[in-house]
Amino acid sequence: MNVIIKNASVINKDGNLERKHIVLQDGVISAVLDGNQEAGEATEIIDAKGKLLIPGLIDMHVHLREPGFEHKETVETGSRSAAKGGFTTIACMPNTRPVTDTPEIVQFVKDKAREAGLVKVLPYAAITKNELGRELTDFAALKEAGAIGFTDDGVGVQNAQMMKDAMYIAAALDMPVIAHCEDNSLVEGACVNEGKFATRHGLKGIPNESEAIHVGRDILLAEATGVHYHVCHVSTEQSVRLIRQAKEIGIKVTAEVCPHHLLLSEEDIPGMDANWKMNPPLRSRRDVEACIEGLLDGTLDMIVTDHAPHSEEEKAKGMQLAPFGIVGFETAFPLLYTAFVESGKWDLSLLVQRMTADPARVFRLNTGVLDIGAPADLTLIDLEQELEVDPGTFASKGRNTPFAGWKLKGWPVMTWVEGKEVWNANH
Ligand SMILES: NC(=O)N[C@@H](CC(=O)O)C(=O)O
Numbered sequence: 570m571n572v573i574i575k576n577a578s579v580i581n582k583d584g585n586l587e588r589k590h591i592v593l594q595d596g597v598i599s600a601v602l603d604g605n606q607e608a609g610e611a612t613e614i615i616d617a618k619g620k621l622l623i624p625g626l627i628d629m630h631v632h633l634r635e636p637g638f639e640h641k642e643t644v645e646t647g648s649r650s651a652a653k654g655g656f657t658t659i660a661c662m663p664n665t666r667p668v669t670d671t672p673e674i675v676q677f678v679k680d681k682a683r684e685a686g687l688v689k690v691l692p693y694a695a696i697t698k699n700e701l702g703r704e705l706t707d708f709a710a711l712k713e714a715g716a717i718g719f720t721d722d723g724v725g726v727q728n729a730q731m732m733k734d735a736m737y738i739a740a741a742l743d744m745p746v747i748a749h750c751e752d753n754s755l756v757e758g759a760c761v762n763e764g765k766f767a768t769r770h771g772l773k774g775i776p777n778e779s780e781a782i783h784v785g786r787d788i789l790l791a792e793a794t795g796v797h798y799h800v801c802h803v804s805t806e807q808s809v810r811l812i813r814q815a816k817e818i819g820i821k822v823t824a825e826v827c828p829h830h831l832l833l834s835e836e837d838i839p840g841m842d843a844n845w846k847m848n849p850p851l852r853s854r855r856d857v858e859a860c861i862e863g864l865l866d867g868t869l870d871m872i873v874t875d876h877a878p879h880s881e882e883e884k885a886k887g888m889q890l891a892p893f894g895i896v897g898f899e900t901a902f903p904l905l906y907t908a909f910v911e912s913g914k915w916d917l918s919l920l921v922q923r924m925t926a927d928p929a930r931v932f933r934l935n936t937g938v939l940d941i942g943a944p945a946d947l948t949l950i951d952l953e954q955e956l957e958v959d960p961g962t963f964a965s966k967g968r969n970t971p972f973a974g975w976k977l978k979g980w981p982v983m984t985w986v987e988g989k990e991v992w993n994a995n996h
């Protein structure tokens with residue numbers, strides 16, 4: 570079984586578009602032919618004329634909610650949503666119920682992903698049992714079961730000694746520690762950024778330093794332990810500055826940023842609508858600019874969605890009581906393409922790199938490139954057709970997005986994982 574994707578626009582090494590025929594055979598890219606050559610014979614031929622073919626997108630921070638919160642999402646619905654958004658590899662967070670803190674639950678998530686048979690699902694395991702911050706999990710056994718890193722995402726590890734112990738053990742196992750950075754003592758009872766919106770509505774705010782204090786602490790602990798330390802959803806100017814300085818002196822730190830922290834500030838929040846509530850919160854315009862600058866200069870290595878589905882009932886509880894989080898898979902690429910590439914601000918190749926080759930490099934994944942011999946994880950994108958974001962059409966169970974009604978270009982139309990079609994907009 571082989572597939573030829575004919576006449577696709579592919580980004581070359583210089584960042585320019587070239588017309589190519591891509592041959593997929595036995596799950597790998599077996600040839601990349603010049604557009605003037607004969608494409609040859611195949612079981613299936615797809616004419617991709619005028620469309621952009623990129624390596625499948627990689628999302629290293631997502632919530633699939635299974636086990637335990639199947640009303641919000643399942644591994645299957647989340648995988649389908651990811652494939653529809655052009656993602657071929659996703660790494661899921663352990664804040665499930667039960668928390669992914671034993672080899673059995675890691676195995677359970679892997680089994681569910683295999684049954685879904687859509688995208689590659691890489692599970693993270695918790696740093697502490699039940700993410701309670703009291704007792705470390707069994708890192709060696711979790712690694713053995715297939716966990717790709719350790720994180721208590723959803724909460725920060727409050728105790729510095731606990732984090733240091735975790736880093737020592739992870740370093741010895743050559744595994745990364747991935748941190749949700751948040752000092753609880755600074756955020757109690759707060760639901761939005763400490764800033765303009767909070768002041769206007771008389772709300773307690775989440776200050777920038779609640780994030781950056783953990784980033785600074787953990788960078789020092791990473792220096793002491795030698796671990797690969799990865800910072801989740803960076804949202805503040807101060808965190809960007811600390812990570813930049815740490816990288817300059819050779820500390821093994823990497824970081825991610827979400828589309829919403831690149832696109833929205835607290836000034837955009839229309840009112841007390843929980844579809845605008847996420848953790849970390851939308852920050853000031855100045856923080857948004859610092860995150861963009863950090864992404865451009867490589868301080869922030871990659872873009873992740875932090876896809877965090879919640880039910881409509883939960884989100885209807887309002888700004889104070891609703892859970893934090895917004896969905897991300899099905900809007901990420903079109904949002905960023907439209908806002909930054911179509912507008913002429915960024916090179917297309919930079920956006921694609923930060924969503925493919927960069928996460929693959931940081932987490933040592935064998936994917937994320939369009940090379941001969943690489944897995945045929947691919948995404949075909951229509952750069953011309955403009956469509957409105959309609960949460961009613963999401964494959965995700967989650968409808969919680971602040972981007973409803975946005976008119977965007979850059980929609981994924983086909984997605985392949987190891988040569989298998991997992992999403993096709995035409996059927
Ligand atoms: N980002 C969020 O607002 N919510 C995440 C938790 C997290 O990523 O910290 C969730 O699990 O819903």
Ligand SMILES: [Zn+2]
Pocket residue numbers: 722723724749801802848849
């Ligand atoms: Zn988090």
Ligand SMILES: [Zn+2]
Pocket residue numbers: 630631632662722723875877
């Ligand atoms: Zn998260």
